[in-house]
Amino acid sequence: MELRGKLLDVSGLKVSFYTYRGVIKALDGVELWMDSGERLGVVGETGCGKSVTSLAVMRLIEQPGEIQAGKVIFNGKSLLELSEENMNRVRGIEMSMIFQEPRSSLNPVMKVGYQIGEAIAKSKKMPIKKTYPEVREMLKLVGLDPDRVMNSYPHELSGGMSQRVMIGMGLATHPKLLIADEPTSALDVTIQAQILELLDELARKMGNAVMLITHDMGVVAEFCDKVMVMYAGNSVEYASTVELFERPLHPYTGGLLLAVPRVGRTDELKAIKGTVPDLVDPPSGCRFHPRCPRVMEICKENRPPLVQVEPGHFVACYLYGNEGEVKENA
Amino acid sequence: MNFGQFLLRRLFLMIIVLFGVACIVFFIANIIPADPVGAILGGNAPPEAINRLKAKLGYDQPLIIRFGNFIAGALRGDFGVSLKTSNPVMKDIMNYFPATMELAIVAIIISIFLGITLGVLSAVHRNKAIDQFSRIFSILGVSMPVFWIGLLLLLVFYFKLGWLPGGGRLGFFTYPPPRVTGMYLIDSALAGQWDTFKEALLHILLPAFVLGYNATASIARITRASMLDVLKQDFIRTAKSKGLKRNVVIYRHALRNSMIPTITIIGLVFGGLLEGAVLTETVFSWPGLGRYITTGMLFLDYPAVMGGTLYIAFIYSLANLIVDILYALLDPRMRM
Amino acid sequence: MEKTAKVSRPFMDDLKHTAFLWRRSRLTMIGSVIIVIFLLIAAFAPLIAPYSPVEQNLSIKLQSPSWQHLFGTDQFGRDIFSRVITGSRTALWIIFLVSVISGSIGIIIGVTAGYFGGIVDEVLMRITDMFLAFPSLVLAMAFAAMLGPNLTNTIIAISIVSWTTYARLSRAEAIKVKSQPYIEAIRAAGGGNLRIMFLHVLPMCISPVLVQLTLRMGTIILTAASLGFLGLGVQPPTPEWGAMVSDGRNFLIDQWWISTFPGIFIAFVVLGFNLLGDGIRDMLDPRLRR
Numbered sequence A: 001m002e003l004r005g006k007l008l009d010v011s012g013l014k015v016s017f018y019t020y021r022g023v024i025k026a027l028d029g030v031e032l033w034m035d036s037g038e039r040l041g042v043v044g045e046t047g048c049g050k051s052v053t054s055l056a057v058m059r060l061i062e063q064p065g066e067i068q069a070g071k072v073i074f075n076g077k078s079l080l081e082l083s084e085e086n087m088n089r090v091r092g093i094e095m096s097m098i099f100q101e102p103r104s105s106l107n108p109v110m111k112v113g114y115q116i117g118e119a120i121a122k123s124k125k126m127p128i129k130k131t132y133p134e135v136r137e138m139l140k141l142v143g144l145d146p147d148r149v150m151n152s153y154p155h156e157l158s159g160g161m162s163q164r165v166m167i168g169m170g171l172a173t174h175p176k177l178l179i180a181d182e183p184t185s186a187l188d189v190t191i192q193a194q195i196l197e198l199l200d201e202l203a204r205k206m207g208n209a210v211m212l213i214t215h216d217m218g219v220v221a222e223f224c225d226k227v228m229v230m231y232a233g234n235s236v237e238y239a240s241t242v243e244l245f246e247r248p249l250h251p252y253t254g255g256l257l258l259a260v261p262r263v264g265r266t267d268e269l270k271a272i273k274g275t276v277p278d279l280v281d282p283p284s285g286c287r288f289h290p291r292c293p294r295v296m297e298i299c300k301e302n303r304p305p306l307v308q309v310e311p312g313h314f315v316a317c318y319l320y321g322n323e324g325e326v327k328e329n330a
Numbered sequence B: 001m002n003f004g005q006f007l008l009r010r011l012f013l014m015i016i017v018l019f020g021v022a023c024i025v026f027f028i029a030n031i032i033p034a035d036p037v038g039a040i041l042g043g044n045a046p047p048e049a050i051n052r053l054k055a056k057l058g059y060d061q062p063l064i065i066r067f068g069n070f071i072a073g074a075l076r077g078d079f080g081v082s083l084k085t086s087n088p089v090m091k092d093i094m095n096y097f098p099a100t101m102e103l104a105i106v107a108i109i110i111s112i113f114l115g116i117t118l119g120v121l122s123a124v125h126r127n128k129a130i131d132q133f134s135r136i137f138s139i140l141g142v143s144m145p146v147f148w149i150g151l152l153l154l155l156v157f158y159f160k161l162g163w164l165p166g167g168g169r170l171g172f173f174t175y176p177p178p179r180v181t182g183m184y185l186i187d188s189a190l191a192g193q194w195d196t197f198k199e200a201l202l203h204i205l206l207p208a209f210v211l212g213y214n215a216t217a218s219i220a221r222i223t224r225a226s227m228l229d230v231l232k233q234d235f236i237r238t239a240k241s242k243g244l245k246r247n248v249v250i251y252r253h254a255l256r257n258s259m260i261p262t263i264t265i266i267g268l269v270f271g272g273l274l275e276g277a278v279l280t281e282t283v284f285s286w287p288g289l290g291r292y293i294t295t296g297m298l299f300l301d302y303p304a305v306m307g308g309t310l311y312i313a314f315i316y317s318l319a320n321l322i323v324d325i326l327y328a329l330l331d332p333r334m335r336m
Numbered sequence C: 001m002e003k004t005a006k007v008s009r010p011f012m013d014d015l016k017h018t019a020f021l022w023r024r025s026r027l028t029m030i031g032s033v034i035i036v037i038f039l040l041i042a043a044f045a046p047l048i049a050p051y052s053p054v055e056q057n058l059s060i061k062l063q064s065p066s067w068q069h070l071f072g073t074d075q076f077g078r079d080i081f082s083r084v085i086t087g088s089r090t091a092l093w094i095i096f097l098v099s100v101i102s103g104s105i106g107i108i109i110g111v112t113a114g115y116f117g118g119i120v121d122e123v124l125m126r127i128t129d130m131f132l133a134f135p136s137l138v139l140a141m142a143f144a145a146m147l148g149p150n151l152t153n154t155i156i157a158i159s160i161v162s163w164t165t166y167a168r169l170s171r172a173e174a175i176k177v178k179s180q181p182y183i184e185a186i187r188a189a190g191g192g193n194l195r196i197m198f199l200h201v202l203p204m205c206i207s208p209v210l211v212q213l214t215l216r217m218g219t220i221i222l223t224a225a226s227l228g229f230l231g232l233g234v235q236p237p238t239p240e241w242g243a244m245v246s247d248g249r250n251f252l253i254d255q256w257w258i259s260t261f262p263g264i265f266i267a268f269v270v271l272g273f274n275l276l277g278d279g280i281r282d283m284l285d286p287r288l289r290r
Helices: A050-057 A084-090 A112-124 A128-141 A159-171 A189-206 A217-223 A241-246 A251-258 A297-301 B003-030 B036-041 B047-057 B063-076 B089-124 B129-143 B146-160 B184-191 B194-231 B234-241 B246-283 B289-298 B302-330 C010-024 C026-043 C080-116 C118-132 C136-147 C151-178 C181-188 C193-230 C241-251 C257-284
Strands: A008-019 A022-034 A039-043 A065-074 A095-098 A177-181 A209-214 A226-231 A234-240 A307-310 A313-315
Touching (some): A050 A209, A128 A159, A189 A217, A209 A217, A226 A251, B003 B063, B003 C118, B089 B184, B089 B302, B146 B246, B146 C241, B194 B246, B246 C193, B289 B302, C026 C080, C080 C118, C151 C193
Parallel strands (some): A177 A209
Antiparallel strands (some): A008 A022
16 A cells, blocks of 8 residues: 555554443544644544544544554554564654643653653663753753753642643654644634744654644644644545645635634634534544535435545545545536 | 741640540449449458458548549659569569560651551552552552451461561560660670670561561551652653753652651551550560550459559540651741 | 534433443452452352251361361361351341441431531531541441440441441532422422421432442451451351451461352452442443533
8 A cells, every 4th residue: 555644654543432421433544644743633523533643643542532544554564563672762752742731741740851861761772861061952842941950849830831841852863753732722812832843843854754743733834844634533624734724625625724713714613503513433435524504315324435636636525526536526 | 836836836735635534434434333442342342351441442441542642642653563573663664665666666667657658659650550559559558457466467477487586575484684675686786795786676577577567568558648649740841851860850859848747647556556555565475564564454454544544545645745856847938 | 522413312312331341340240240259249148058057076177178078077067167157147247337327427417418418417517527537447346345246236337337428428418409499499388397308308318429439448448357357247157258257367387278269258248339339439430421
C-alpha cells in the first residue's frame, strides 16, 4: 500500500470504550497522514475523537478503551504491531506529546529539572544528573530562567510556565513529531499567543513536525500547513489550510467555518444545528447526516469514504463522489 | 493559621479532652457500681473487712473529695495501689506497657510492609488474580475476629506444626534481658544476648501478625484506592508519553504521590492497635497493658481499671495528636 | 476527556448505572446473600436447631463432629450446632438494639449541636471528643465490667461507645439543613425551635445515619463477640459466639471444633456486612458514579 504521508500514516483506526452504557465507538475508521516537518491541525467539536486519535497514535489508550483495528505507520514502523518495549523506544524519543492541562501534567512531587532530565536520560541512556546541563539549555530555549526553574516544584510555576516546561520536555529529545493536544486552551488568551509563537519558533528551528489538536479554527489558520477535520470519530475532510478555508467542501467544515468570528466579516455567526451524536448508538450511514443541510437518501444508508476529489483535497461526502469513483463537481 | 498556632490549639484541646476522659473514667468506676466493695468481697463478708476495704479504696470519703484525690493523683501519675498485685498501679503500668508497645511496633512494621505491598500490587494489577487475592485478604482482615484468628494460628503453628512458640514473651527458662526500655527485642540486642533476641523474635511473630492483620487490611485498602486515584492523573500519562517503563512510571512517579493518604492511615491504625492488643494479649498470654486491664476488670480491681484505662486513653490521644500533626505537615497547603 | 457524547437522560442513566454497579459488584451480591441467610437463620433458629442450646448432658461431652452433632459438643455436652444457630439471635438482638439506641443518642446530640450552634455545639462536640479519646473496645469493656457483664449491659456498653459517629454525622447534616431557605421560611411563619428541629431538621439527618448504621453493623458484632470472649459480655449459658470461642480455648488442641465453628459464624456474618457496606459505599461515592 502506498503511504499518503512519509512521516505518519494512520488508516482505518478504530477505538472503542467499554462502559456501562454500552460500547462507545469513539473512533470509527480515522484517516490521517503527515510529512516530515509538516504541521497538521486536527480539528472538530468536543467529543469528535481528536484527543483519542492522538493518544491512540502514541498507544496511550487506557482501560476501558481499546484500539480495535487500523494501521499506524510512523517513520517506517508499524506502531500497533510493536512490542511494548519497542514502543517505549518510540515514545518520548521519536514522538512526544504535550497536553491540555500543563499544571496537572507535571508530577507534583518532582522537581522540574528532574522531570525534563528523565526524558533526555532515557533517549541518551545516561544518568539523569548528567543531563542537567542539557536541561538548562532546553529551559533557556523555551524562555525560562534555568536558575529559577530547575529546582522548582510544579506548584510554584504558573500555567504558562508549566506549558513551556512541557514543551521543553517534549522537544528535549529532538523528536520527529510533537503531538500537541489543545496546548493552549487551558491558558489565558495572552499566554496562548506566546505559547503558539514558541511552538512555531522551536518547530522551525528543530525541524520537527507538529500535530496540533484543537477546536479553534483561528489557531489552525495561524499555525498549520494542513488540516484534518474530524466529526464523531470519522475523518471527514483534509486539505491544505489555505484551500480548506477558501473552499470547504464538506457541509460540516462549512458549518465550522461559519461559526468562527473573523475580522471584517459582517454576516452573522451561525451555529451548526443539532448536537454531537451519541457514540454508543451513532447514526447510520454518514454520521453527520441528521445535522446536514444537504442530506441525501444515500447518506442515511452508506458511509462515504474519504476520497481525493482534487489534488491534495480529500473529503468524505457523497456530494462529491461515490464509492471510489469521483463524480464531477456537484 | 500557622503551624505553631495549630499546635497550641491542638494541645489545649487535648488537655480539655483528657480532663473529660478522667471524669468519664471516674464516673465509670465510682458512680455506676452500686456497691463496689460488696461486689468485690461477695455477699456475706464481715463488716470489718468491708470497712477496711472501703478505707483502702477511699470510699469512706464523700464523692467530691474522692474525685479531687483521683485528679490530683492522676496528675502526679499516682493511681493508688492495685488490689490484685498490691503494687502501685503506675508501677504495674510501667512494667506492662513496654510489652504492649513492643508488640504494637512490630505489628505496625509488619502491616506497613505487607499492606503497602499488597495495596500497590492490587492497584497495578487491577482485577487480576493478585488484586482479587489482596482484596479478599483485606476484607477477611477486617471481618475475622482478632481473637479467633489468634486461636486458629496458635492451633496450626504451635499445636499442630510446632514451628512457633505458643505464648508469652520468652520461653519458661529464659531470663529477660537487662531492662533498658522494657522491650525485649531492643534490650537483648543492646546487651548482645542474641539467643534471647532470637527467642523474643520468635515469640512476637505470631501475636504481632495477628494484631497487625487488621491494620494490614486497612493500609492495603487505602493504598490501593489512592494508587488507583494517582494512576488516573494527568502526570502519569505524561510519564508514559515520555516512554518510561511501566515500573518506572509506577514506582518512581505514582508511588510517592499515593503515599500521603497511606501515611495518615498508618497513624490512625496505630491507635487501633491498642484496642486489638487487649484481645491479642489475652490469646497469646502476652503480659501487656491490655491483659492487665482485662484482668483488672474481671477482678473488679478498681485502681487498676481506672489507672489503666486512663493511661490507655492518654496514649491513644497522643497517637491521634501525632496523626494530626503529621497530616498538617504532609498537606501541601500547610507547606505553602 | 472527550469520549462520550452524551444525550442527556440523567435519571435513567443514573438508575442504569446503579444497577450496573450492583450487578458488576459480585462481592456486594455475596454480602447481601450472607445477610439474608443470617436473618433467616435467626428467624427460624428454634426450627433449625436440633437440640436445646442450653441443656447439659455430660455423658456426651466433647464429642467430635458427627451426623448427630454436626459441629460436635462442648465440655458440658451441649450441641454446638444448636448453640451457634441460637447464637445468631443473640447477635441480631444486639445489632438491632445497639443500632436503635446509639443511632437515637447520636442523632439527638448531633442535631442539637448542629442546630443551636455556638456554646451548645462546642460543649456537645467536646463531650463527643472525650468519648472518642478512648479506644472504643476498652471503654466498652470498662462500662460492661462496672455495670456487671450480661446481655443487657453489653448492649448498653456498646451503645455508649458507638453513638459518636452518628452525632458527628447528623451535626454536619443539621448545619447544612438549617441554612436552607425553607427553614428560614418556617421560622418566619412562627415555627418554634423545637418544632423546627424535630419536624424539619432531624428527619433530614435520618438517611445518612441509617447508611452509616448499616456500615457499622459488622463492627457491632465484633465488639460484642470481643466482650464475650474476654468474659465481659454475655454470660453462659446464653449462647453467644464470642463467649463460645472463649469456651473452647482450653480444649484447643484436641477439641478444635468448640472454638472453630462459632468463630466461622462471626467471620461469615461480619464479612457479609462488610461486603454489603463496601457495596453501599461504592454506590454512594460520587467519584465512582461517573
